[in-house]
Amino acid sequence: MSEKLVNRSMMAALILLPWLAHWLDEPYYVSLATRVAILALAGVGLNLALGLGGMISFGHAAFFGLGGYVTGILASHALNYEPLFSGFIDIPGTTQMLIIWPLAMFIAAIAAVFIGLLSLRTSGVYFIMITLAFAQMIYYFSISWPTYGGEDGLPIYIRNGFPGLNTLQPIQFFMICCTLLLITLWGVSRLKNSRFGNALQALRQNETRVAAIGISPLGIKLTAFVISATITALAGSLFADLNRFVSPTMFSWHTSGEIMIFVILGGLGRLYGPLAGASLFILCEALLGGWTEYWQFFLGLLLLGVVLFARGGLIGLLSGEPKNA
Amino acid sequence: MPNPIIEITDLNKRFGAIQATHDLNLTLNVGEIHALIGPNGAGKSTLIKQITGYLQPDQGEIQFLGQTITQMSPASRARMGLAQTFQVSSLIMEYSCLDNVLLVVQARSGSSFSFFVAVRDDANLIQQAQDFLQQVGLSDRQHLRASALSHGERRQLEIAMALALEPKAFLLDEPMAGMDPAGVKQLIESLKTMREQAPILLIEHDMAAVFELADRITVLDYGRVIASGDVESIRNNKQVQVAYLGVAS
Structure with missing residues (x-):
């Protein structure tokens, strides 16, 4: 099967199955598909840094969590009628997704510039450790900051709104998440084949050579890291709205690990890899999790199998080697 | 000069x-x-x-x-x-010969901060890259991955990449x-x-x-x-x- 066909079938399944569940009046499955779309989006973000750029970030939970907390904090201020900042003028919170998303992405971008500038001077194990350290710092900060719930997390009483839609209805919220995933996938596919993507993928393979022809590695890597962080932050924002709850767990290294598992299960650097990986993950959780509470043991076996025997992940198994690059 | x-x-x-x-x-x-x-x-x-x-x-x-x-x-x-070739061939191994040279032409001919236009659709860049490959006699290898080249061909590709920089x-x-x-x-x-x-x-x-x-x-x-x-x-x-x-x- 060609990779295009695999991608299209997966996307068709993701769009059609929730509608089927909706008509059968099974909202649980709709929200399951929404989780797949959101986690896949987080994975698409990481895949840009990890799969295309070879930056093994073990701290993407930081951006996922920042997206979540920006959403939770803005919503809680708006719902409690407390201004976010008071002073010369009061800045209120908001429950509008269209305002929350760019803000969440912007905050994550600032964090990513900071983390990236410090961590991208290193590589290999040191890069992994520095990104992990930053995420853990934010994790412990969120636990010990009582204003926004500390360890207990922060509830969002009513899901944030989108003009013209009733976001509380599962299928409508699903369509929002799915559309954002589609748009992002389209954007990343363009980026992958652009001049920028060409340089980024070359950097993953041979940084010395790329520098020797006049492309500065740091600028390209930092930009990719920041774009990657903003995508994961958008997913974090949606995740907060899905659960109507944010907690420090979003920042924990388990979250970073899970996002990385989506990417590796699906196939490193493959455009639809994170969607395949997240689908498989959620399927395992839903099917095996109902049967045994040790379902992650089987997930571990699966991951082991992929790493040992199927380097191209699920997409690689179905469609073989990537065509170019 | x-x-x-x-x-x-x-x-x-x-x-x-x-x-x-x-x-x-x-x-x-x-x-x-x-x-x-x-x-x-x-x-x-x-x-x-x-x-x-x-x-x-x-x-x-x-x-x-x-x-x-x-x-x-x-x-x-x-x-x-300043163009260099390396003592041990240093190539983008998963890229084809053409893509290796294309990357150099791209680096020389403008910014790499362009995110939406497919670089392989740029006929002008492709043409330039092919010309450099021809100069070193690698035209018939252009779609082969660098990792599949023989030692001597890798050295030639290095030369093509140095040429593509149009250096001083x-x-x-x-x-x-x-x-x-x-x-x-x-x-x-x-x-x-x-x-x-x-x-x-x-x-x-x-x-x-x-x-x-x-x-x-x-x-x-x-x-x-x-x-x-x-x-x-x-x-x-x-x-x-x-x-x-x-x-x-």
Whole structure:
């Protein structure tokens, strides 16, 4: 099967199955598909840094969590009628997704510039450790900051709104998440084949050579890291709205690990890899999790199998080697 | 165009007890092939790395096109027009030959911060990349991955990438290493055309090739210049014969 066909079938399944569940009046499955779309989006973000750029970030939970907390904090201020900042003028919170998303992405971008500038001077194990350290710092900060719930997390009483839609209805919220995933996938596919993507993928393979022809590695890597962080932050924002709850767990290294598992299960650097990986993950959780509470043991076996025997992940198994690059 | 193209003054580099570069002065002039020879460990590669920016000298200055580049990053030096080939082929292994050269054409012909337009749809860039591949005789290999090339073909691809930079100077680190006699012969012809475009600083162990190509030869030993001059004077230099050409004194 060609990779295009695999991608299209997966996307068709993701769009059609929730509608089927909706008509059968099974909202649980709709929200399951929404989780797949959101986690896949987080994975698409990481895949840009990890799969295309070879930056093994073990701290993407930081951006996922920042997206979540920006959403939770803005919503809680708006719902409690407390201004976010008071002073010369009061800045209120908001429950509008269209305002929350760019803000969440912007905050994550600032964090990513900071983390990236410090961590991208290193590589290999040191890069992994520095990104992990930053995420853990934010994790412990969120636990010990009582204003926004500390360890207990922060509830969002009513899901944030989108003009013209009733976001509380599962299928409508699903369509929002799915559309954002589609748009992002389209954007990343363009980026992958652009001049920028060409340089980024070359950097993953041979940084010395790329520098020797006049492309500065740091600028390209930092930009990719920041774009990657903003995508994961958008997913974090949606995740907060899905659960109507944010907690420090979003920042924990388990979250970073899970996002990385989506990417590796699906196939490193493959455009639809994170969607395949997240689908498989959620399927395992839903099917095996109902049967045994040790379902992650089987997930571990699966991951082991992929790493040992199927380097191209699920997409690689179905469609073989990537065509170019 | 300023002359010399590259001017190195009083360069020093020390690794612990080893003085890898010792009060070294060197120039590369317009239009010449300047060969750099010396036994293993003489500091040739260390010198190249300081010129290209992968190593910082302890003391001394490097000028390129009349501008001091000692503190510049390797990428900035390449953008100024300093092209190099590596002693051990350094390619983008998962990319095809064409894509390797295309990346260089892309780097030279504008910013890499363009996110939406597919670079492989740019017929002009592709055409340029194909021209460079043709110059080194790799046209029929253009869609093959770099990892699938033979050793000699990889060396040729390195040359194509250096050419694609349209540089102001070439630094070639043992381009003939490991090539068969036919390949060496072809490469000698390539270098003769390359010198029309830009001067070449050539590190090479193949003495026949060096004597055929070079206008000037500089001999390094223990990090310092022990002799420098035209082909005849080096061939007849007693000190060089002892240190390098293996003639008993």
